[in-house]
Amino acid sequence: MLRLGPDGDIAEIPEEHQAIVIGSGFGGSIAALRLGEAGVQTLVLERGRAWSYDAEEAVFGSELRLRDDMFWNNDFAVWLTMSPTLINRVPGIIEVVQAGGVQIAAAACVGGGSVVYAGVTVAPTRRYYEALFPAGIPYDEMNRVYFPRVRHMLSASAMPEDIYRTDPFTHSRAFDEQCAAAGFPTKPVATTFNWSKVRGELAGRLRPSAVIGESSFGNSNGAKNDLTQNYLPAAMATGNVRISPLTEVTSIERGPHGRGYAVRVRRLAADGTVLGTRELVCEMLFLAAGSVNTTRLLVAARDSGALPDLNEHVGTCWGSNGDAFVYRTFAGPTGLTQAAPCASTAFLEEGFGMPIRVENWYSMAFNGTPYMNQLSVAVDMDNRGTWTYDRATGKVAMRDWGPEKNAPSEAAANGFVQLLMEKGLAGPSPVLSPMGGTAHPLGGCPIGKATDLYGRVSGYDGLYAVDSSLVPGNAGGANPSLLIAALAERAMDDIVAAKG
Numbered sequence: 001m002l003r004l005g006p007d008g009d010i011a012e013i014p015e016e017h018q019a020i021v022i023g024s025g026f027g028g029s030i031a032a033l034r035l036g037e038a039g040v041q042t043l044v045l046e047r048g049r050a051w052s053y054d055a056e057e058a059v060f061g062s063e064l065r066l067r068d069d070m071f072w073n074n075d076f077a078v079w080l081t082m083s084p085t086l087i088n089r090v091p092g093i094i095e096v097v098q099a100g101g102v103q104i105a106a107a108a109c110v111g112g113g114s115v116v117y118a119g120v121t122v123a124p125t126r127r128y129y130e131a132l133f134p135a136g137i138p139y140d141e142m143n144r145v146y147f148p149r150v151r152h153m154l155s156a157s158a159m160p161e162d163i164y165r166t167d168p169f170t171h172s173r174a175f176d177e178q179c180a181a182a183g184f185p186t187k188p189v190a191t192t193f194n195w196s197k198v199r200g201e202l203a204g205r206l207r208p209s210a211v212i213g214e215s216s217f218g219n220s221n222g223a224k225n226d227l228t229q230n231y232l233p234a235a236m237a238t239g240n241v242r243i244s245p246l247t248e249v250t251s252i253e254r255g256p257h258g259r260g261y262a263v264r265v266r267r268l269a270a271d272g273t274v275l276g277t278r279e280l281v282c283e284m285l286f287l288a289a290g291s292v293n294t295t296r297l298l299v300a301a302r303d304s305g306a307l308p309d310l311n312e313h314v315g316t317c318w319g320s321n322g323d324a325f326v327y328r329t330f331a332g333p334t335g336l337t338q339a340a341p342c343a344s345t346a347f348l349e350e351g352f353g354m355p356i357r358v359e360n361w362y363s364m365a366f367n368g369t370p371y372m373n374q375l376s377v378a379v380d381m382d383n384r385g386t387w388t389y390d391r392a393t394g395k396v397a398m399r400d401w402g403p404e405k406n407a408p409s410e411a412a413a414n415g416f417v418q419l420l421m422e423k424g425l426a427g428p429s430p431v432l433s434p435m436g437g438t439a440h441p442l443g444g445c446p447i448g449k450a451t452d453l454y455g456r457v458s459g460y461d462g463l464y465a466v467d468s469s470l471v472p473g474n475a476g477g478a479n480p481s482l483l484i485a486a487l488a489e490r491a492m493d494d495i496v497a498a499k500g
Protein backbone atom coordinates (compact mmCIF):
# COMPACT_ATOMS: atom_id res chain seq x y z
CA MET A 1 0.00 0.00 0.00
CA LEU A 2 0.97 3.57 -0.53
CA ARG A 3 3.24 4.91 2.19
CA LEU A 4 2.17 8.33 3.39
CA GLY A 5 3.93 10.40 6.00
CA PRO A 6 2.29 10.82 9.42
CA ASP A 7 -0.91 12.83 9.20
CA GLY A 8 0.63 15.45 11.49
CA ASP A 9 -0.85 18.73 12.54
CA ILE A 10 -2.82 20.63 9.92
CA ALA A 11 -0.96 23.74 11.01
CA GLU A 12 2.20 22.19 9.49
CA ILE A 13 0.80 22.24 5.95
CA PRO A 14 2.34 25.22 4.12
CA GLU A 15 -0.22 27.86 3.24
CA GLU A 16 0.74 28.45 -0.41
CA HIS A 17 0.82 25.85 -3.19
CA GLN A 18 1.31 25.87 -6.93
CA ALA A 19 -1.52 23.35 -7.38
CA ILE A 20 -4.12 21.87 -5.07
CA VAL A 21 -6.09 18.77 -6.11
CA ILE A 22 -9.30 18.04 -4.19
CA GLY A 23 -9.82 14.27 -4.03
CA SER A 24 -7.56 11.29 -4.71
CA GLY A 25 -9.81 9.08 -6.86
CA PHE A 26 -9.43 8.56 -10.60
CA GLY A 27 -9.40 12.21 -11.64
CA GLY A 28 -7.35 13.36 -8.65
CA SER A 29 -4.65 10.68 -8.90
CA ILE A 30 -4.18 11.29 -12.59
CA ALA A 31 -4.02 15.06 -12.12
CA ALA A 32 -1.48 14.58 -9.30
CA LEU A 33 0.78 12.31 -11.36
CA ARG A 34 0.78 14.46 -14.45
CA LEU A 35 1.33 17.68 -12.42
CA GLY A 36 4.12 16.02 -10.44
CA GLU A 37 5.84 14.86 -13.63
CA ALA A 38 5.62 18.41 -14.98
CA GLY A 39 7.44 19.70 -11.88
CA VAL A 40 4.39 21.39 -10.35
CA GLN A 41 4.39 21.39 -6.52
CA THR A 42 1.04 19.76 -5.77
CA LEU A 43 -0.96 19.09 -2.62
CA VAL A 44 -3.74 16.49 -2.79
CA LEU A 45 -6.45 17.04 -0.18
CA GLU A 46 -8.40 13.85 0.54
CA ARG A 47 -11.26 13.75 3.06
CA GLY A 48 -10.97 10.00 3.69
CA ARG A 49 -8.44 7.79 5.41
CA ALA A 50 -5.38 6.13 3.92
CA TRP A 51 -5.83 2.38 4.47
CA SER A 52 -3.04 -0.21 4.69
CA TYR A 53 -3.49 -3.74 3.38
CA ASP A 54 -2.74 -6.94 5.22
CA ALA A 55 -2.27 -10.43 3.75
CA GLU A 56 -3.66 -12.17 6.83
CA GLU A 57 -6.02 -9.85 8.70
CA ALA A 58 -9.39 -8.33 7.81
CA VAL A 59 -8.65 -4.62 7.39
CA PHE A 60 -12.10 -3.44 6.33
CA GLY A 61 -15.64 -4.15 7.42
CA SER A 62 -17.95 -5.93 5.01
CA GLU A 63 -21.59 -6.76 4.38
CA LEU A 64 -21.23 -9.64 6.86
CA ARG A 65 -19.00 -7.82 9.37
CA LEU A 66 -20.59 -4.42 9.97
CA ARG A 67 -18.39 -1.62 11.29
CA ASP A 68 -18.98 2.11 11.70
CA ASP A 69 -16.09 2.94 9.37
CA MET A 70 -17.79 1.38 6.36
CA PHE A 71 -19.88 4.57 6.02
CA TRP A 72 -19.05 8.25 5.79
CA ASN A 73 -20.70 10.18 8.63
CA ASN A 74 -23.90 8.18 8.61
CA ASP A 75 -26.30 7.22 11.40
CA PHE A 76 -27.36 4.13 9.47
CA ALA A 77 -25.65 1.37 7.57
CA VAL A 78 -27.65 1.20 4.33
CA TRP A 79 -26.45 -1.17 1.60
CA LEU A 80 -27.56 -3.87 -0.83
CA THR A 81 -28.83 -6.93 1.09
CA MET A 82 -28.15 -5.27 4.49
CA SER A 83 -31.01 -4.28 6.77
CA PRO A 84 -30.65 -0.66 7.88
CA THR A 85 -28.73 -0.69 11.17
CA LEU A 86 -27.79 2.11 13.57
CA ILE A 87 -24.10 3.02 13.51
CA ASN A 88 -21.87 5.81 14.83
CA ARG A 89 -20.91 8.71 12.57
CA VAL A 90 -17.25 8.47 11.55
CA PRO A 91 -15.37 9.36 8.35
CA GLY A 92 -15.81 5.88 6.84
CA ILE A 93 -15.08 4.56 3.39
CA ILE A 94 -18.42 4.99 1.53
CA GLU A 95 -20.68 8.02 1.54
CA VAL A 96 -24.34 7.26 0.88
CA VAL A 97 -26.17 10.34 -0.40
CA GLN A 98 -29.96 10.40 -0.60
CA ALA A 99 -30.63 12.78 -3.48
CA GLY A 100 -34.35 12.99 -4.13
CA GLY A 101 -35.40 9.59 -5.44
CA VAL A 102 -31.91 8.17 -5.86
CA GLN A 103 -29.44 6.80 -3.34
CA ILE A 104 -25.87 7.46 -4.41
CA ALA A 105 -22.74 5.61 -3.26
CA ALA A 106 -19.51 7.64 -3.38
CA ALA A 107 -16.08 6.66 -2.10
CA ALA A 108 -14.25 8.40 0.75
CA CYS A 109 -10.64 7.25 1.12
CA VAL A 110 -7.20 7.73 -0.37
CA GLY A 111 -7.59 6.15 -3.83
CA GLY A 112 -11.28 7.11 -3.99
CA GLY A 113 -13.58 4.82 -5.91
CA SER A 114 -10.76 2.51 -7.00
CA VAL A 115 -10.55 1.05 -3.48
CA VAL A 116 -14.24 0.14 -3.27
CA TYR A 117 -15.17 -0.44 -6.89
CA ALA A 118 -15.57 -3.78 -8.64
CA GLY A 119 -12.78 -3.00 -11.06
CA VAL A 120 -14.81 -3.43 -14.25
CA THR A 121 -12.89 -1.53 -16.91
CA VAL A 122 -14.97 -1.19 -20.03
CA ALA A 123 -15.19 1.47 -22.74
CA PRO A 124 -18.43 3.17 -23.81
CA THR A 125 -19.94 2.03 -27.10
CA ARG A 126 -18.91 4.41 -29.90
CA ARG A 127 -22.45 5.22 -31.04
CA TYR A 128 -23.68 6.34 -27.63
CA TYR A 129 -20.43 8.04 -26.66
CA GLU A 130 -20.73 10.16 -29.81
CA ALA A 131 -24.31 11.09 -28.93
CA LEU A 132 -23.24 12.16 -25.43
CA PHE A 133 -19.93 13.97 -26.01
CA PRO A 134 -18.92 16.92 -28.18
CA ALA A 135 -17.28 16.04 -31.52
CA GLY A 136 -14.15 17.82 -30.25
CA ILE A 137 -13.46 14.84 -27.96
CA PRO A 138 -13.22 12.22 -30.73
CA TYR A 139 -13.91 8.58 -29.88
CA ASP A 140 -11.02 7.56 -32.14
CA GLU A 141 -8.57 9.59 -30.05
CA MET A 142 -9.93 8.15 -26.79
CA ASN A 143 -9.76 4.64 -28.22
CA ARG A 144 -6.28 5.02 -29.68
CA VAL A 145 -4.54 6.95 -26.90
CA TYR A 146 -6.39 7.29 -23.62
CA PHE A 147 -8.33 4.05 -23.04
CA PRO A 148 -5.17 1.96 -23.69
CA ARG A 149 -3.05 4.25 -21.48
CA VAL A 150 -5.43 3.87 -18.54
CA ARG A 151 -5.85 0.10 -19.02
CA HIS A 152 -2.07 -0.22 -19.00
CA MET A 153 -1.61 1.96 -15.89
CA LEU A 154 -4.26 -0.03 -13.99
CA SER A 155 -3.11 -3.44 -15.35
CA ALA A 156 -6.68 -4.26 -16.39
CA SER A 157 -7.18 -7.74 -17.81
CA ALA A 158 -9.84 -10.42 -18.24
CA MET A 159 -10.17 -13.24 -15.74
CA PRO A 160 -7.92 -16.20 -16.55
CA GLU A 161 -9.72 -19.46 -17.33
CA ASP A 162 -8.24 -21.39 -14.38
CA ILE A 163 -9.74 -18.83 -11.96
CA TYR A 164 -13.09 -18.71 -13.79
CA ARG A 165 -13.43 -22.50 -13.34
CA THR A 166 -13.10 -22.42 -9.53
CA ASP A 167 -15.93 -22.83 -7.00
CA PRO A 168 -16.29 -19.14 -5.96
CA PHE A 169 -17.08 -18.27 -9.60
CA THR A 170 -19.95 -20.76 -9.89
CA HIS A 171 -22.41 -17.81 -9.94
CA SER A 172 -20.41 -16.20 -12.79
CA ARG A 173 -20.61 -19.35 -14.90
CA ALA A 174 -24.32 -19.66 -14.13
CA PHE A 175 -24.84 -16.05 -15.26
CA ASP A 176 -22.98 -16.72 -18.51
CA GLU A 177 -24.97 -19.90 -19.11
CA GLN A 178 -28.29 -18.12 -18.53
CA CYS A 179 -27.40 -15.27 -20.89
CA ALA A 180 -26.13 -17.61 -23.62
CA ALA A 181 -29.20 -19.84 -23.38
CA ALA A 182 -31.43 -16.77 -23.75
CA GLY A 183 -29.56 -15.78 -26.94
CA PHE A 184 -27.41 -13.03 -25.39
CA PRO A 185 -23.91 -14.51 -25.13
CA THR A 186 -21.53 -12.70 -22.79
CA LYS A 187 -17.94 -11.70 -23.49
CA PRO A 188 -15.06 -11.69 -21.01
CA VAL A 189 -14.57 -8.26 -19.43
CA ALA A 190 -11.36 -6.62 -18.21
CA THR A 191 -11.17 -5.81 -14.52
CA THR A 192 -8.38 -4.48 -12.34
CA PHE A 193 -8.18 -7.48 -10.01
CA ASN A 194 -4.70 -8.82 -9.43
CA TRP A 195 -5.03 -12.45 -10.54
CA SER A 196 -1.89 -13.55 -8.65
CA LYS A 197 -3.51 -12.40 -5.43
CA VAL A 198 -6.79 -14.09 -6.34
CA ARG A 199 -4.83 -17.31 -7.00
CA GLY A 200 -3.08 -16.76 -3.66
CA GLU A 201 -6.47 -16.60 -1.95
CA LEU A 202 -7.68 -19.72 -3.74
CA ALA A 203 -4.51 -21.57 -2.71
CA GLY A 204 -4.79 -20.46 0.92
CA ARG A 205 -1.65 -18.30 0.83
CA LEU A 206 -3.66 -15.12 1.46
CA ARG A 207 -6.69 -14.52 3.65
CA PRO A 208 -9.74 -14.91 1.35
CA SER A 209 -11.12 -11.53 0.38
CA ALA A 210 -12.01 -11.21 -3.32
CA VAL A 211 -13.13 -14.86 -3.46
CA ILE A 212 -15.61 -14.46 -0.60
CA GLY A 213 -17.18 -11.34 -2.12
CA GLU A 214 -15.32 -8.60 -0.29
CA SER A 215 -14.93 -5.56 -2.54
CA SER A 216 -17.47 -2.81 -1.96
CA PHE A 217 -15.82 -1.74 1.30
CA GLY A 218 -12.28 -2.65 0.22
CA ASN A 219 -10.17 -5.78 -0.29
CA SER A 220 -8.06 -6.40 2.79
CA ASN A 221 -5.09 -7.84 0.91
CA GLY A 222 -5.10 -5.22 -1.87
CA ALA A 223 -6.53 -7.69 -4.41
CA LYS A 224 -7.47 -4.85 -6.75
CA ASN A 225 -4.91 -2.78 -8.64
CA ASP A 226 -6.38 0.34 -7.09
CA LEU A 227 -4.88 3.81 -7.48
CA THR A 228 -2.82 3.44 -4.30
CA GLN A 229 -0.81 0.81 -6.18
CA ASN A 230 -0.12 2.68 -9.42
CA TYR A 231 -0.99 6.34 -10.11
CA LEU A 232 -0.63 7.62 -6.53
CA PRO A 233 2.78 6.10 -5.69
CA ALA A 234 4.01 7.21 -9.12
CA ALA A 235 2.79 10.74 -8.32
CA MET A 236 4.59 10.74 -4.96
CA ALA A 237 7.74 9.34 -6.57
CA THR A 238 8.03 12.52 -8.65
CA GLY A 239 8.94 14.26 -5.38
CA ASN A 240 6.48 17.04 -6.19
CA VAL A 241 3.24 15.61 -4.81
CA ARG A 242 2.06 15.36 -1.22
CA ILE A 243 -1.22 13.78 -0.10
CA SER A 244 -3.06 14.94 2.99
CA PRO A 245 -5.65 12.35 4.14
CA LEU A 246 -8.59 13.08 6.45
CA THR A 247 -8.52 16.63 5.14
CA GLU A 248 -11.91 17.76 3.92
CA VAL A 249 -12.44 20.81 1.74
CA THR A 250 -15.49 22.71 2.95
CA SER A 251 -15.49 25.61 0.46
CA ILE A 252 -13.56 27.24 -2.38
CA GLU A 253 -13.26 30.89 -3.35
CA ARG A 254 -10.95 33.38 -5.07
CA GLY A 255 -7.53 33.82 -3.46
CA PRO A 256 -6.20 37.03 -1.89
CA HIS A 257 -6.43 40.09 -4.21
CA GLY A 258 -8.55 38.06 -6.65
CA ARG A 259 -5.61 35.87 -7.69
CA GLY A 260 -5.54 32.07 -7.59
CA TYR A 261 -7.84 30.19 -5.23
CA ALA A 262 -8.39 29.82 -1.50
CA VAL A 263 -9.55 26.50 -0.13
CA ARG A 264 -11.01 26.08 3.34
CA VAL A 265 -10.21 22.71 4.90
CA ARG A 266 -10.76 20.81 8.11
CA ARG A 267 -8.62 17.96 9.41
CA LEU A 268 -10.57 15.05 10.86
CA ALA A 269 -9.58 12.37 13.34
CA ALA A 270 -10.54 8.77 12.56
CA ASP A 271 -13.44 9.14 15.03
CA GLY A 272 -14.69 12.22 13.19
CA THR A 273 -13.47 14.83 15.66
CA VAL A 274 -12.45 18.03 13.88
CA LEU A 275 -8.79 18.53 14.79
CA GLY A 276 -8.35 21.91 13.12
CA THR A 277 -9.26 24.15 10.20
CA ARG A 278 -7.12 26.10 7.74
CA GLU A 279 -7.28 28.23 4.63
CA LEU A 280 -4.79 27.21 1.93
CA VAL A 281 -4.11 29.09 -1.30
CA CYS A 282 -2.98 27.94 -4.74
CA GLU A 283 -2.43 29.15 -8.29
CA MET A 284 -4.18 26.16 -9.90
CA LEU A 285 -7.13 24.35 -8.34
CA PHE A 286 -8.22 20.90 -9.59
CA LEU A 287 -11.64 19.63 -8.56
CA ALA A 288 -11.64 15.83 -8.37
CA ALA A 289 -13.98 15.20 -5.44
CA GLY A 290 -16.26 13.00 -7.56
CA SER A 291 -19.50 13.96 -9.30
CA VAL A 292 -21.54 14.73 -6.18
CA ASN A 293 -18.90 16.55 -4.16
CA THR A 294 -17.28 18.49 -6.99
CA THR A 295 -20.79 19.61 -7.91
CA ARG A 296 -21.58 20.58 -4.33
CA LEU A 297 -18.42 22.68 -4.06
CA LEU A 298 -18.97 24.43 -7.41
CA VAL A 299 -22.71 25.11 -7.01
CA ALA A 300 -22.13 26.48 -3.50
CA ALA A 301 -19.28 28.66 -4.79
CA ARG A 302 -21.38 30.08 -7.61
CA ASP A 303 -24.61 30.64 -5.73
CA SER A 304 -23.08 31.95 -2.51
CA GLY A 305 -21.26 34.58 -4.59
CA ALA A 306 -17.76 33.18 -3.94
CA LEU A 307 -17.23 32.34 -7.64
CA PRO A 308 -20.16 34.14 -9.29
CA ASP A 309 -18.91 33.77 -12.86
CA LEU A 310 -19.35 29.99 -12.93
CA ASN A 311 -21.89 29.42 -15.68
CA GLU A 312 -25.45 28.12 -15.66
CA HIS A 313 -24.38 24.59 -16.63
CA VAL A 314 -22.71 24.03 -13.26
CA GLY A 315 -25.00 21.70 -11.29
CA THR A 316 -26.67 20.26 -14.40
CA CYS A 317 -26.51 17.11 -16.55
CA TRP A 318 -26.36 14.87 -13.48
CA GLY A 319 -27.37 11.24 -13.97
CA SER A 320 -27.24 7.79 -12.40
CA ASN A 321 -25.62 6.11 -15.42
CA GLY A 322 -28.83 4.09 -15.72
CA ASP A 323 -27.68 1.76 -12.89
CA ALA A 324 -30.04 -0.97 -11.72
CA PHE A 325 -29.54 -4.04 -9.52
CA VAL A 326 -31.81 -7.06 -9.94
CA TYR A 327 -31.62 -10.35 -8.06
CA ARG A 328 -32.70 -13.71 -9.44
CA THR A 329 -32.12 -17.41 -8.88
CA PHE A 330 -30.11 -19.94 -10.81
CA ALA A 331 -30.24 -23.71 -10.96
CA GLY A 332 -27.40 -26.11 -10.34
CA PRO A 333 -24.56 -25.99 -7.84
CA THR A 334 -24.37 -22.77 -5.85
CA GLY A 335 -20.67 -22.58 -4.94
CA LEU A 336 -19.67 -21.98 -1.33
CA THR A 337 -19.06 -18.26 -1.83
CA GLN A 338 -19.65 -15.63 -4.54
CA ALA A 339 -16.36 -14.07 -5.56
CA ALA A 340 -16.33 -10.34 -6.28
CA PRO A 341 -14.43 -10.08 -9.61
CA CYS A 342 -16.78 -9.80 -12.57
CA ALA A 343 -16.06 -12.29 -15.35
CA SER A 344 -18.15 -11.11 -18.26
CA THR A 345 -20.60 -8.69 -19.77
CA ALA A 346 -23.23 -8.54 -22.48
CA PHE A 347 -24.48 -5.40 -24.23
CA LEU A 348 -28.16 -5.75 -25.15
CA GLU A 349 -28.87 -3.17 -27.80
CA GLU A 350 -32.53 -3.91 -28.55
CA GLY A 351 -35.63 -5.23 -26.89
CA PHE A 352 -35.67 -3.73 -23.40
CA GLY A 353 -36.75 -0.10 -23.93
CA MET A 354 -33.21 1.22 -23.79
CA PRO A 355 -29.85 -0.44 -24.48
CA ILE A 356 -28.36 -2.04 -21.36
CA ARG A 357 -25.08 -3.65 -20.42
CA VAL A 358 -25.59 -6.51 -17.95
CA GLU A 359 -22.92 -7.87 -15.62
CA ASN A 360 -22.84 -10.53 -12.96
CA TRP A 361 -22.30 -8.90 -9.59
CA TYR A 362 -21.82 -10.68 -6.25
CA SER A 363 -23.22 -10.54 -2.80
CA MET A 364 -21.72 -11.94 0.38
CA ALA A 365 -25.26 -12.43 1.65
CA PHE A 366 -25.86 -14.83 -1.26
CA ASN A 367 -22.86 -17.04 -0.46
CA GLY A 368 -23.89 -20.67 -0.74
CA THR A 369 -27.36 -19.79 -2.08
CA PRO A 370 -28.83 -20.03 -5.60
CA TYR A 371 -29.39 -16.23 -5.79
CA MET A 372 -27.39 -13.95 -8.02
CA ASN A 373 -27.05 -10.21 -8.37
CA GLN A 374 -27.08 -8.49 -11.76
CA LEU A 375 -25.83 -4.94 -12.27
CA SER A 376 -26.94 -3.22 -15.42
CA VAL A 377 -26.05 0.16 -16.84
CA ALA A 378 -28.55 1.57 -19.30
CA VAL A 379 -27.95 4.07 -22.06
CA ASP A 380 -30.37 6.62 -20.64
CA MET A 381 -30.09 9.75 -22.76
CA ASP A 382 -33.00 11.60 -21.16
CA ASN A 383 -33.19 11.48 -17.38
CA ARG A 384 -31.02 14.13 -15.78
CA GLY A 385 -31.02 16.05 -12.51
CA THR A 386 -29.95 19.49 -11.29
CA TRP A 387 -28.21 20.40 -8.02
CA THR A 388 -29.18 23.70 -6.39
CA TYR A 389 -28.03 25.82 -3.46
CA ASP A 390 -30.21 26.56 -0.47
CA ARG A 391 -29.26 29.97 0.93
CA ALA A 392 -30.90 29.31 4.27
CA THR A 393 -28.88 26.18 5.03
CA GLY A 394 -25.86 26.77 2.79
CA LYS A 395 -26.35 23.22 1.48
CA VAL A 396 -26.48 21.94 -2.10
CA ALA A 397 -29.13 19.33 -2.92
CA MET A 398 -30.72 17.57 -5.88
CA ARG A 399 -33.73 19.55 -7.04
CA ASP A 400 -35.58 17.35 -9.45
CA TRP A 401 -34.83 13.62 -9.29
CA GLY A 402 -37.82 11.50 -8.41
CA PRO A 403 -38.27 7.72 -8.69
CA GLU A 404 -39.72 8.20 -12.19
CA LYS A 405 -36.20 8.98 -13.44
CA ASN A 406 -34.94 5.57 -12.32
CA ALA A 407 -37.95 3.79 -13.78
CA PRO A 408 -36.84 3.36 -17.44
CA SER A 409 -33.45 1.85 -16.60
CA GLU A 410 -34.98 -0.35 -13.89
CA ALA A 411 -37.66 -1.47 -16.36
CA ALA A 412 -34.95 -2.43 -18.88
CA ALA A 413 -33.05 -4.45 -16.26
CA ASN A 414 -36.22 -6.15 -15.00
CA GLY A 415 -37.32 -6.80 -18.59
CA PHE A 416 -34.20 -8.87 -19.21
CA VAL A 417 -34.66 -10.88 -16.01
CA GLN A 418 -38.33 -11.38 -16.86
CA LEU A 419 -37.30 -12.81 -20.23
CA LEU A 420 -34.93 -15.25 -18.51
CA MET A 421 -37.75 -16.34 -16.22
CA GLU A 422 -40.19 -16.77 -19.11
CA LYS A 423 -37.64 -19.02 -20.79
CA GLY A 424 -37.33 -21.04 -17.59
CA LEU A 425 -33.66 -20.09 -17.18
CA ALA A 426 -33.97 -18.19 -13.88
CA GLY A 427 -36.42 -17.84 -11.04
CA PRO A 428 -37.65 -14.89 -8.98
CA SER A 429 -35.56 -14.01 -5.94
CA PRO A 430 -37.35 -14.03 -2.58
CA VAL A 431 -34.97 -11.22 -1.55
CA LEU A 432 -36.40 -7.97 -2.94
CA SER A 433 -34.15 -6.17 -5.42
CA PRO A 434 -33.14 -2.66 -4.37
CA MET A 435 -34.61 0.30 -6.25
CA GLY A 436 -33.27 3.76 -6.98
CA GLY A 437 -29.59 3.24 -6.28
CA THR A 438 -26.45 4.13 -8.17
CA ALA A 439 -22.74 3.48 -7.66
CA HIS A 440 -21.97 5.56 -10.76
CA PRO A 441 -22.94 9.19 -10.12
CA LEU A 442 -21.99 11.28 -13.15
CA GLY A 443 -22.18 14.93 -14.17
CA GLY A 444 -22.75 18.27 -12.50
CA CYS A 445 -19.91 20.00 -14.36
CA PRO A 446 -20.50 18.75 -17.91
CA ILE A 447 -17.52 18.87 -20.25
CA GLY A 448 -17.95 21.28 -23.15
CA LYS A 449 -20.67 23.20 -21.26
CA ALA A 450 -19.45 24.09 -17.77
CA THR A 451 -15.85 23.61 -18.96
CA ASP A 452 -13.94 23.62 -22.22
CA LEU A 453 -13.10 20.28 -23.85
CA TYR A 454 -10.26 19.73 -21.35
CA GLY A 455 -11.94 20.47 -18.02
CA ARG A 456 -10.98 24.17 -17.78
CA VAL A 457 -13.91 25.62 -15.83
CA SER A 458 -15.55 28.45 -17.75
CA GLY A 459 -15.24 31.87 -16.17
CA TYR A 460 -12.08 31.18 -14.13
CA ASP A 461 -8.45 30.77 -15.23
CA GLY A 462 -6.59 28.12 -13.28
CA LEU A 463 -9.75 26.28 -12.16
CA TYR A 464 -10.24 22.75 -13.49
CA ALA A 465 -12.64 19.82 -13.10
CA VAL A 466 -11.06 16.46 -13.92
CA ASP A 467 -13.41 13.81 -12.52
CA SER A 468 -16.80 12.15 -13.01
CA SER A 469 -18.53 15.53 -12.79
CA LEU A 470 -17.45 16.04 -16.44
CA VAL A 471 -19.47 13.07 -17.76
CA PRO A 472 -22.95 14.26 -18.76
CA GLY A 473 -25.04 11.87 -16.69
CA ASN A 474 -24.35 8.68 -18.61
CA ALA A 475 -21.27 6.79 -19.78
CA GLY A 476 -22.84 5.38 -22.94
CA GLY A 477 -23.47 1.83 -21.81
CA ALA A 478 -20.36 1.37 -19.68
CA ASN A 479 -19.23 1.34 -16.07
CA PRO A 480 -17.66 4.77 -15.98
CA SER A 481 -14.15 4.58 -14.47
CA LEU A 482 -12.26 3.97 -17.71
CA LEU A 483 -14.02 6.90 -19.36
CA ILE A 484 -13.48 9.19 -16.35
CA ALA A 485 -9.78 8.30 -16.18
CA ALA A 486 -9.32 8.69 -19.94
CA LEU A 487 -10.97 12.14 -19.90
CA ALA A 488 -8.68 13.12 -17.01
CA GLU A 489 -5.56 11.92 -18.85
CA ARG A 490 -6.62 13.85 -21.96
CA ALA A 491 -7.35 16.99 -19.95
CA MET A 492 -4.01 16.81 -18.14
CA ASP A 493 -2.07 16.36 -21.40
CA ASP A 494 -3.52 19.61 -22.67
CA ILE A 495 -3.32 21.54 -19.39
CA VAL A 496 0.31 20.55 -18.78
CA ALA A 497 1.30 21.27 -22.40
CA ALA A 498 -0.32 24.71 -22.30
CA LYS A 499 1.59 25.51 -19.11
CA GLY A 500 4.98 24.65 -20.59
Ligand SMILES: Cc1cc2nc3c(=O)[nH]c(=O)nc-3n(C[C@H](O)[C@H](O)[C@H](O)COP(=O)(O)OP(=O)(O)OC[C@H]3O[C@@H](n4cnc5c(N)ncnc54)[C@H](O)[C@@H]3O)c2cc1C
Nearest residue numbers: 023025026027047108112113118119120249467468479481
Ligand atom coordinates in the same frame (compact mmCIF):
# COMPACT_ATOMS: atom_id res chain seq x y z
C1 LIG B 1 -19.34 -0.05 -4.75
C2 LIG B 1 -18.89 0.58 -6.04
C3 LIG B 1 -18.55 -0.23 -7.11
C4 LIG B 1 -18.13 0.35 -8.31
N1 LIG B 1 -17.72 -0.47 -9.33
C5 LIG B 1 -17.26 0.08 -10.48
C6 LIG B 1 -16.74 -0.75 -11.52
O1 LIG B 1 -16.65 -1.96 -11.39
N2 LIG B 1 -16.32 -0.14 -12.65
C7 LIG B 1 -16.39 1.21 -12.82
O2 LIG B 1 -16.01 1.68 -13.89
N3 LIG B 1 -16.85 2.01 -11.85
C8 LIG B 1 -17.26 1.48 -10.68
N4 LIG B 1 -17.69 2.29 -9.67
C9 LIG B 1 -17.73 3.75 -9.91
C10 LIG B 1 -16.35 4.40 -9.80
O3 LIG B 1 -15.76 4.03 -8.57
C11 LIG B 1 -16.50 5.92 -9.89
O4 LIG B 1 -17.18 6.23 -11.08
C12 LIG B 1 -15.17 6.61 -9.87
O5 LIG B 1 -14.44 6.29 -8.72
C13 LIG B 1 -15.35 8.13 -9.93
O6 LIG B 1 -14.08 8.71 -10.05
P1 LIG B 1 -13.83 10.20 -9.58
O7 LIG B 1 -12.40 10.50 -9.80
O8 LIG B 1 -14.84 11.07 -10.19
O9 LIG B 1 -14.18 10.21 -8.02
P2 LIG B 1 -13.79 9.22 -6.85
O10 LIG B 1 -13.00 8.08 -7.34
O11 LIG B 1 -15.04 8.95 -6.11
O12 LIG B 1 -12.82 10.11 -5.96
C14 LIG B 1 -13.27 11.29 -5.34
C15 LIG B 1 -12.44 11.48 -4.08
O13 LIG B 1 -12.67 12.79 -3.59
C16 LIG B 1 -12.76 12.74 -2.17
N5 LIG B 1 -13.55 13.90 -1.72
C17 LIG B 1 -14.86 14.12 -1.91
N6 LIG B 1 -15.22 15.29 -1.37
C18 LIG B 1 -14.11 15.83 -0.82
C19 LIG B 1 -13.86 17.03 -0.11
N7 LIG B 1 -14.83 17.92 0.12
N8 LIG B 1 -12.59 17.25 0.33
C20 LIG B 1 -11.59 16.36 0.09
N9 LIG B 1 -11.80 15.19 -0.58
C21 LIG B 1 -13.04 14.94 -1.05
C22 LIG B 1 -13.45 11.41 -1.90
O14 LIG B 1 -13.21 10.99 -0.59
C23 LIG B 1 -12.84 10.52 -2.96
O15 LIG B 1 -11.69 9.86 -2.48
C24 LIG B 1 -18.09 1.76 -8.45
C25 LIG B 1 -18.43 2.57 -7.37
C26 LIG B 1 -18.82 1.99 -6.17
C27 LIG B 1 -19.17 2.91 -5.01
